[in-house]
Amino acid sequence: MSKLLALETSCDESAAAVVELREGRLHVLAHRIASQIEEHAQWGGVVPEIASRRHVEALPHLIDQALDDAQLSIPDLDAVASTVTPGLVGALMAGSITGRTLAALHDRPFVGVHHLEAHLASVHLADESPEPPYLVLLVSGGHTELIRVDGDCSMERLGRSHDDAAGEAFDKVARLMGLSYPGGPAIQDVAVNGDSTRFSLPQGRVSKPGGGFYPYDFSFSGLKTAMLRQVEACKRAEEPLPLADLAASFEQVVVDVLVQRSLRCCVDQSLSTLVMVGGVAANQRLRRCMHAQGSQQGVAVHLAPLAYCTDNAAMVGAAAFQRLHWSAMCGFSSLQLGVSARWPLENCAPLYQSNPPF
Numbered sequence: 107m108s109k110l111l112a113l114e115t116s117c118d119e120s121a122a123a124v125v126e127l128r129e130g131r132l133h134v135l136a137h138r139i140a141s142q143i144e145e146h147a148q149w150g151g152v153v154p155e156i157a158s159r160r161h162v163e164a165l166p167h168l169i170d171q172a173l174d175d176a177q178l179s180i181p182d183l184d185a186v187a188s189t190v191t192p193g194l195v196g197a198l199m200a201g202s203i204t205g206r207t208l209a210a211l212h213d214r215p216f217v218g219v220h221h222l223e224a225h226l227a228s229v230h231l232a233d234e235s236p237e238p239p240y241l242v243l244l245v246s247g248g249h250t251e252l253i254r255v256d257g258d259c260s261m262e263r264l265g266r267s268h269d270d271a272a273g274e275a276f277d278k279v280a281r282l283m284g285l286s287y288p289g290g291p292a293i294q295d296v297a298v299n300g301d302s303t304r305f306s307l308p309q310g311r312v313s314k315p316g317g318g319f320y321p322y323d324f325s326f327s328g329l330k331t332a333m334l335r336q337v338e339a340c341k342r343a344e345e346p347l348p349l350a351d352l353a354a355s356f357e358q359v360v361v362d363v364l365v366q367r368s369l370r371c372c373v374d375q376s377l378s379t380l381v382m383v384g385g386v387a388a389n390q391r392l393r394r395c396m397h398a399q400g401s402q403q404g405v406a407v408h409l410a411p412l413a414y415c416t417d418n419a420a421m422v423g424a425a426a427f428q429r430l431h432w433s434a435m436c437g438f439s440s441l442q443l444g445v446s447a448r449w450p451l452e453n454c455a456p457l458y459q460s461n462p463p464f
C-alpha cells in the first residue's frame with residue numbers, strides 16, 4: 107500500500123488529493139480544492155442543499171485534476187479514502203459514494219475517514235512528524251478541543267469549549283464588525299496594524315459546580331458579547347469602528363487563552379510535545395505565540411502545514427495511511443459503511459473494521 111486517492115466533502119470545500127507513503131514519510135503528490143465559500147457567504151452561512159450539489163458537480167473535475175497533477179491514473183493507486191463523518195450528511199454522501207464507487211469499480215479497498223482524525227493527521231504532512239504521546243489542540247470552525255494522543259491511535263479528550271468553537275467565534279465576531287466570511291482570515295488581515303492592548307476583553311472561564319474553574323476548557327460566548335458591546339457603543343456614539351484595534355484585541359485574547367490552557371494541560375500531563383491543527387491553526391498570531399511560549403516552557407510545538415490547516419483532502423489521505431500502517435487493530439472499511447452527521451472521535455476504530463457502525 108503506497109499511494110491513495112483521498113476525497114473531502116464534509117462541509118463547504120470539495121477536495122481531492124493523491125498521497126504517497128514512501129520511506130516511512132507521507133508525500134502529497136497532488137491536492138486540489140474547490141471552495142464554495144463565496145457562494146455560501148451571500149446567505150450568511152453554509153446552505154446544506156447547495157453544498158451537496160456543488161460537491162457532486164466539483165468532484166469529477168477535482169479527481170481528474172489531482173490525478174493529472176500526480177501523473178497517475180486510478181489503477182496506479184492502492185486505495186480510495188473519503189471523509190464519512192462528522193459533517194453535513196448530504197455533503198458527506200457525495201464524497202463517500204464517489205469514493206466507494208471508484209473503489210468498487212477498480213477493485214480497490216475503501217477507507218472511510220473521520221474528519222477530525224484527518225485534521226489530527228494533518229500534522230504528519232509536515233517535514234517533521236511528531237511521535238506520540240502528545241497533546242493536540244484542535245481548533246476549527248466546529249471544534250475547540252484538547253486531545254491526548256498515545257501510540258496505537260488511542261485518544262482522550264481533556265478539554266473542550268462549552269459554547270462556540272474558536273473558529274465560530276472568529277466568524278461571528280467578524281460578522282458583527284461588518285467583515286467578510288470566513289471571519290478568521292478577515293480578522294487576521296485587519297488586525298495586522300491594530301493595537302492588541304487597546305480593549306480589555308474577558309478570557310472566558312468555565313466554572314465547576316463545586317467552585318473553581320475547569321483548567322483546560324474554553325468559553326467564547328462572553329468574549330463575543332463583550333465585542334458586541336464595544337461595537338454598539340461606537341455605533342451609539344456615531345464614531346467609526348476602530349476595526350484594526352478591535353480585531354487585534356479580540357485575536358490576542360483568543361490566542362492567549364488557547365496558548366495558556368494548551369501549554370498548562372501539556373505540562374500537567376507531563377507531555378513535552380504539543381500539536382496544533384484545524385482551520386484556526388492557520389492564524390499567524392496563534393502560530394507565533396504558541397511557538398514562542400512553548401519553547402519558554404520546554405514544550406516542542408508541531409504545527410500542521412499552513413496549506414493543510416483548513417479543510418483539504420491531503421489530511422484525509424494522511425489519516426487513512428495512519429490507520430492502515432500505524433494501527434495493528436484496523437484495516438479497510440466496508441463498502442457498506444455509510445455516513446453520519448456525528449460520531450465521537452474517541453471511538454473511530456469501528457469505521458476501519460469490516461462491520462460498519464453506520
Ligand code: KG4
Pocket residue numbers: 245246247248249272273274276277288289290291294384385386387388389390415416417
Ligand atoms: O478546519 P476548517 O477549515 O473547517 C472546519 O472543520 O470547521 O476551519 C474553518 C474555520 C473558520 O471558522 C475560519 O474562520 C477559521 O477556521 N480560520 C481562521 C483562519 N483561517 C481559517 N481563524 C483564524 N485565523 C485564520 N487565519
Ligand code: ZN
Pocket residue numbers: 221225246247385416417
Ligand atoms: Zn474541518
